[in-house]
Amino acid sequence: MGVYELAFTMRRRVVEGAVVVELLGEIDILAEQVLGPRLEDVAGRRRGDLVVDLRGVTFLDASGVRLLLRARRRALRCGARLRVVRGGPMISKVIRIAGVEPAFTWLDAFPPSAVGSVPA
Numbered sequence: 001m002g003v004y005e006l007a008f009t010m011r012r013r014v015v016e017g018a019v020v021v022e023l024l025g026e027i028d029i030l031a032e033q034v035l036g037p038r039l040e041d042v043a044g045r046r047r048g049d050l051v052v053d054l055r056g057v058t059f060l061d062a063s064g065v066r067l068l069l070r071a072r073r074r075a076l077r078c079g080a081r082l083r084v085v086r087g088g089p090m091i092s093k094v095i096r097i098a099g100v101e102p103a104f105t106w107l108d109a110f111p112p113s114a115v116g117s118v119p120a
Contacts, residue, residue: 010035018049024056027064043074050080054087065098085110
């Protein structure tokens, strides 16, 4: 039997006072099930800026969109400000087709890890 590797991951870091959550790889139904609770937990503990970075996402489906909407809902309930860094053209197309683009504050870029940043 082979070892199954997940096709996605999530990394957290603090940059300029914001918690940045980088989503990487294929954000599909399995990713939503695994990462959803983790992302909601981060959104629920944050009162300031939360940035979800989609630049490392290679695939996004309806489950991935649902993951983002759940994080947004949790952040709003807890008083956090959620912003999303745009992914590549295919990721942006899925967001546009799903009709959820107006639900988020979009960034074209976010500062890279600054000297002195600390793990989230």
